[in-house]
Amino acid sequence: MADTLPKGYEPHDVEARWCKHWEEDKTFTPDPDAPGEPYSIVIPPPNVTGALHIGHALNVTLIDVLCRHARQKGKNVLWVPGTDHAGIATQNVVERALAKEGKGRKDLGREAFVDRVWEWREDYGHRILDQIRALGASVDWSRLRFTMDAGLSAAVRKVFVQLYNEDLIYKGDYIINWCSRCHTALADDEVEHEQSRGKLWKVRYLLKDGSGSITIATTRPETIPGDTAICVHPEDERYAHMVGKTALVPVLGREIPVIADAYVDREFGTGALKVTPSHDHNDWMLGKKHDLLFIQAIDENGIMKAEAGIYEGLTKEACREKIVADIEAAGQLEGIEELDHAVGHCYRCHTVVEPHVSTQWFVAATKMAPAARDAVPGMTRILPENWLKTYNHWLDNIRDWCISRQIWWGHRIPAWTCEACSHLIVAEEAPDVCPHCGSASLKQDEDVLDTWFSSALWPFSTMGWPEDTKDLQRWYPTSVLVTGFDILFFWVARMMMMGIHFMGKPPFADVYLHALVRDASGRKMSKSTGNVINPLEMIDKYGCDSLRFTLTAFAAMGRDIRLSEDRIEGYRHFVNKLWNAARFALMNLPEEAPAQVDLASIQGLHHQWLLHRLETVKQEMDQALTDYRFNDAAQLGYKFLWNEFCDWYLELIKPDMYSEDEQRKAAAQYVLWVALRETLLLLHPIMPFVTAEVWAALPVSAGEKATDLARELYPALRPACVRPAEAANMELIQGVIVAVRTIKAELGISPAHRVSLLLHPVDAVQQNLLEENRDLMTTLARLDELTVGADVAAPKASASAVIEGCQVIVPLRGAVDLNGELVRLDKELTKLEKDIVGINMKLSNESFVSRAPADVVERERERAGKLLDAKAKLEALRARFAEALNEE
RNA sequence: GGGCAGUUAGCUCAGUUGGUUGAGCACCGCCCUUACAAGGCGGGGGCCACAGGUUCAAGUCCUGUACUGCCCA
Numbered sequence A: 001m002a003d004t005l006p007k008g009y010e011p012h013d014v015e016a017r018w019c020k021h022w023e024e025d026k027t028f029t030p031d032p033d034a035p036g037e038p039y040s041i042v043i044p045p046p047n048v049t050g051a052l053h054i055g056h057a058l059n060v061t062l063i064d065v066l067c068r069h070a071r072q073k074g075k076n077v078l079w080v081p082g083t084d085h086a087g088i089a090t091q092n093v094v095e096r097a098l099a100k101e102g103k104g105r106k107d108l109g110r111e112a113f114v115d116r117v118w119e120w121r122e123d124y125g126h127r128i129l130d131q132i133r134a135l136g137a138s139v140d141w142s143r144l145r146f147t148m149d150a151g152l153s154a155a156v157r158k159v160f161v162q163l164y165n166e167d168l169i170y171k172g173d174y175i176i177n178w179c180s181r182c183h184t185a186l187a188d189d190e191v192e193h194e195q196s197r198g199k200l201w202k203v204r205y206l207l208k209d210g211s212g213s214i215t216i217a218t219t220r221p222e223t224i225p226g227d228t229a230i231c232v233h234p235e236d237e238r239y240a241h242m243v244g245k246t247a248l249v250p251v252l253g254r255e256i257p258v259i260a261d262a263y264v265d266r267e268f269g270t271g272a273l274k275v276t277p278s279h280d281h282n283d284w285m286l287g288k289k290h291d292l293l294f295i296q297a298i299d300e301n302g303i304m305k306a307e308a309g310i311y312e313g314l315t316k317e318a319c320r321e322k323i324v325a326d327i328e329a330a331g332q333l334e335g336i337e338e339l340d341h342a343v344g345h346c347y348r349c350h351t352v353v354e355p356h357v358s359t360q361w362f363v364a365a366t367k368m369a370p371a372a373r374d375a376v377p378g379m380t381r382i383l384p385e386n387w388l389k390t391y392n393h394w395l396d397n398i399r400d401w402c403i404s405r406q407i408w409w410g411h412r413i414p415a416w417t418c419e420a421c422s423h424l425i426v427a428e429e430a431p432d433v434c435p436h437c438g439s440a441s442l443k444q445d446e447d448v449l450d451t452w453f454s455s456a457l458w459p460f461s462t463m464g465w466p467e468d469t470k471d472l473q474r475w476y477p478t479s480v481l482v483t484g485f486d487i488l489f490f491w492v493a494r495m496m497m498m499g500i501h502f503m504g505k506p507p508f509a510d511v512y513l514h515a516l517v518r519d520a521s522g523r524k525m526s527k528s529t530g531n532v533i534n535p536l537e538m539i540d541k542y543g544c545d546s547l548r549f550t551l552t553a554f555a556a557m558g559r560d561i562r563l564s565e566d567r568i569e570g571y572r573h574f575v576n577k578l579w580n581a582a583r584f585a586l587m588n589l590p591e592e593a594p595a596q597v598d599l600a601s602i603q604g605l606h607h608q609w610l611l612h613r614l615e616t617v618k619q620e621m622d623q624a625l626t627d628y629r630f631n632d633a634a635q636l637g638y639k640f641l642w643n644e645f646c647d648w649y650l651e652l653i654k655p656d657m658y659s660e661d662e663q664r665k666a667a668a669q670y671v672l673w674v675a676l677r678e679t680l681l682l683l684h685p686i687m688p689f690v691t692a693e694v695w696a697a698l699p700v701s702a703g704e705k706a707t708d709l710a711r712e713l714y715p716a717l718r719p720a721c722v723r724p725a726e727a728a729n730m731e732l733i734q735g736v737i738v739a740v741r742t743i744k745a746e747l748g749i750s751p752a753h754r755v756s757l758l759l760h761p762v763d764a765v766q767q768n769l770l771e772e773n774r775d776l777m778t779t780l781a782r783l784d785e786l787t788v789g790a791d792v793a794a795p796k797a798s799a800s801a802v803i804e805g806c807q808v809i810v811p812l813r814g815a816v817d818l819n820g821e822l823v824r825l826d827k828e829l830t831k832l833e834k835d836i837v838g839i840n841m842k843l844s845n846e847s848f849v850s851r852a853p854a855d856v857v858e859r860e861r862e863r864a865g866k867l868l869d870a871k872a873k874l875e876a877l878r879a880r881f882a883e884a885l886n887e888e
Numbered sequence B: 001g002g003g004c005a006g007u008u009a010g011c012u013c014a015g016u017u018g019g020u021u022g023a024g025c026a027c028c029g030c031c032c033u034u035a036c037a038a039g040g041c042g043g044g045g046g047c048c049a050c051a052g053g054u055u056c057a058a059g060u061c062c063u064g065u066a067c068u069g070c071c072c073a
Helices: A011-024 A054-072 A087-100 A110-134 A150-165 A221-226 A281-290 A306-311 A316-329 A365-374 A387-396 A451-455 A470-475 A485-503 A535-542 A544-554 A565-588 A605-626 A630-652 A662-683 A688-697 A724-746 A764-772 A774-780 A818-843 A846-851 A854-887
Strands: A038-042 A076-080 A169-179 A184-186 A191-207 A213-218 A229-232 A246-248 A255-260 A272-275 A333-346 A354-363 A381-383 A415-418 A424-426 A442-444 A478-484 A508-514 A755-760 A783-788 A798-803 A806-811
Touching: A011 A110, A011 A535, A011 A544, A011 A688, A038 A054, A038 A470, A054 A076, A054 A110, A054 A478, A054 A508, A054 A535, A054 A544, A054 A605, A054 A630, A076 A470, A087 A110, A110 A535, A150 A169, A150 A424, A150 A451, A150 A485, A169 A281, A184 A354, A191 A221, A213 A221, A213 A229, A213 A272, A221 A306, A221 A316, A229 A281, A272 A281, A281 A354, A306 A316, A316 A333, A365 A387, A365 A485, A381 A387, A387 A485, A451 A485, A478 A485, A485 A508, A535 A544, A535 A565, A544 A565, A544 A630, A544 A688, A565 A630, A565 A662, A565 A688, A605 A630, A605 A662, A605 A724, A630 A662, A630 A774, A662 A688, A724 A755, A724 A764, A724 A774, A724 A798, A724 A806, A724 A818, A764 A774, A764 A783, A774 A783, A798 A818, A798 A854, A806 A854, A818 A846, A818 A854
Parallel strands: A038 A076, A229 A255, A381 A508, A478 A508, A755 A783
Antiparallel strands: A038 A478, A169 A184, A169 A354, A191 A213, A191 A246, A191 A333, A229 A272, A246 A255, A415 A424, A415 A442, A755 A806, A798 A806
16 A cells, blocks of 8 residues: 555645745746747736735636646746736835825935835735745746836837837827826726716806807816817707807806817707816817817816916815805806716726826827737637627727826836927937937936836736847747736737737737636625635635636636635535545555556456546547636536546446455556546646645656656547447446435435345347446445346336336335335336427427438437337336235 | 626526536435545426527527626717
């Protein structure tokens, strides 16, 4: 007997040990010169200050499954790990820490503050990485990257300068989304819209010529001081006569024109709207189109400016109250309505964003989008396919991307202004003098770049670009990007644009978008809701493999994942099952690897069946992972190991193991050893730890050492072991065994109680089959006597069943509930009857017989025959039984 | 307002090309059978949201309705 394992699986030590081993052994550090088809994935970099949440756990697990599987298939696999500097988020975290010391970032000054963030990163940046380690991620730690590394920062500057020189980056005035708390511009997609209850004020604007008035509806009366027009629909008869006239801004009395534009929705509000180009996106557009004045009434802190006249110095909230009151006092308030509308919030701090006009840097995304669009699906596939439409729609309607942020933590924009001549210099390195006037008085732009700008370069910047590295040659483009659909626009589309522009090829062959993990009732997990499932806590309670298996089993394409803790607990049982199957094997295997047996010619129906099933599962699992059908892969492994290998095969070989016949025992040992090893290989990508541990414990040939499962190849197919006929024969034997068990259970006979069994086969072939496999039935059905023959004399008082035409008869002795058997038979007959009626309807249907494919019709006929046969036999048996009952 | 999903067992979800609906948990029996009680064996439970259509055949394809969720404006 080989080494024994502890009785229950204890994940903690095992996981820690393997993590350490794989890292020290550099198991996952690939050599670009090594053979094998290249396979590469870059990790979606988590925020350096972040903590692992369940979404990371899902993402990392799925990538790891793919990478481990690809290695098994002999590919040269690179998985690049790294973190993101996450500008606004990280700055917020450090500012909060400073606030506890009673300081603000301005107290420190820019340089000291940025130093402080770097310190923070030194102290806490490893946390998220350790958490990724704990998930068993087979990343190459030697290639760890950070978006603010020197190399990646150089890539950022080079990209910026080149795009600027190509007119794909420009500086300009634009209305942007302003977060007055973060004090920075936000990109359009960094604004989250939420439905909320608001008010709609109806305000009457008087016409200057005294010919009347026009009433508009607004949700934001505080912007009235910034009004520069009234707009109506050109075909709106109510207002047609007013177009071209001059209106007066309420209270302030400023003159503004009445214009017409088809943009106006005649149905909404009063059908007339006030135009405030500096404080609303749509009004901005109207302002540009109609060449209106741009008046900023609110500053970047949310305070009314001098332009707001008497409202100067008020907060925008106070201004709203006051101006509404003033309008009402003037008799120009027509009414207030309740309204549900979407309000934009900062995605980082949830402050309501304020549209704001300012000078910002932009990427001409409108020019870069078409190439990214055209690459899909020809060069890059997006999976699940239903995201393709969303991707296209977004790119078709893209606006230029605002990339400047008014914060300190991030890549500072490589642009300098000459203080002497105002010349703008954009360069990778800081210039000494102005090339235009020679002045040395140069001032660098204060802003930093949007974090997603550096993230957009991630697939090639991590591989060493702009150097022409071996890694790039070998592994760019990457094989697949695995990420959540929530960052399809933030990240994926932008990587596509940058990758195509700078590398000439899109960065991925496939994009697999996985679901969002929600709680059991479908809500998004969030700290504020208090419904988060902490992956680290789950690992601690149930082990990493349980969590990984659960996430994999849930990852069906295109669907949200509703996770609950009891599912993880449930799959822990599966990990334990594998562990105990291994314990059984170790107890029954020799010290060294069992002697090889020719599997193609092996005798024993149970071996042939198991090997056949193993071949099928090997193929199906490989295909499932190739197709990103993670849930199918997990399910296949689960069912094979538990319902076939454990429930049947291990039980079936027990007599072999206890046999005096050494040859018989040796054959069983060898098949057990092979099948368990291959099963470990199949399950390893999903649950690396328990499989590696078991693999290492299994016996190996004399003089050899146990290998590292993570370095082993996917089990080769064994065509000679594909034997569907034998597998079907085994299913007959299983059917008989189940029939006997059912009879026992339903008649209240203890499962341990041995009964006699009479089998009346349907023909000589079946008779032989049953004779040859009588031992299997005797063991698993717990029989004391088994008689097979066409002439078996069934006692009247027998329980019975029919399996594949074979009559299964269990003579009843002692105190059993005979009525129970009658009930059971009738239930069985009713079921048969129902099936027969259904199938007869089909077969008596002329058009089914003539139009359905011949093989389908044939199959149905066979089934009908079997059902009728079973029914006839069961009825006869019932009749005999009823006689016995009467004689009682 | 535009777009995309979902509706299958008590709960959470599978169901690849149309061809007798499956799993986990929960439930009900019987078993401590020397790998596993985190287990074994057996069982109950579903007009696959609703209404039409295509087809010999629809959970599966098409149309519409209802409800739920998400994204974008």
